[in-house]
Amino acid sequence: METRQEAVTGTIGCAAALFGTLAGIALWFPYGRTALFGAFEGETNPTVLWLGLPFLALGGAATALTVLAAARRHWRLAAGLAVAVAGLAAFGYAFDALAAPQAAQDCGSPC
Numbered sequence: 126m127e128t129r130q131e132a133v134t135g136t137i138g139c140a141a142a143l144f145g146t147l148a149g150i151a152l153w154f155p156y157g158r159t160a161l162f163g164a165f166e167g168e169t170n171p172t173v174l175w176l177g178l179p180f181l182a183l184g185g186a187a188t189a190l191t192v193l194a195a196a197r198r199h200w201r202l203a204a205g206l207a208v209a210v211a212g213l214a215a216f217g218y219a220f221d222a223l224a225a226p227q228a229a230q231d232c233g234s235p236c
Contacts, residue, residue: 134197141189149185153178180217184210 157173191206 138190138193141193142186145185145187145189146182147185148189149181149183150178152185153181177217180213184213184217187213 153173157178161169161171161173187206187210191203191210194203194206
């Protein structure tokens with residue numbers, strides 16, 4: 126039988142993952158909105174839905190769980206999650222899923 130403390134800890138972990146995911150989506154939103162609604166000459170980039178959004182949602186959840194694991198002094202778990210966050214970030218930047226919106230990159234002196 127599960128103790129009350131374990132149930133509270135599990136609930137806090139689920140809440141941290143949820144809020145981390147929401148924070149990741151909030152960070153993605155300005156980039157996603159710009160890419161989806163055509164910031165540069167009306168071009169749209171729907172790949173941000175299947176590439177950028179999942180990376181930031183997973184990264185936000187993993188970051189929140191890393192902080193929670195570190196706060197509970199589970200150092201191995203925190204280190205593993207930190208490596209996962211770094212891997213997601215590296216993969217996201219490698220495929221330009223986490224780069225600046227296209228309009229900010231292409232816009233020259235008239236901007």
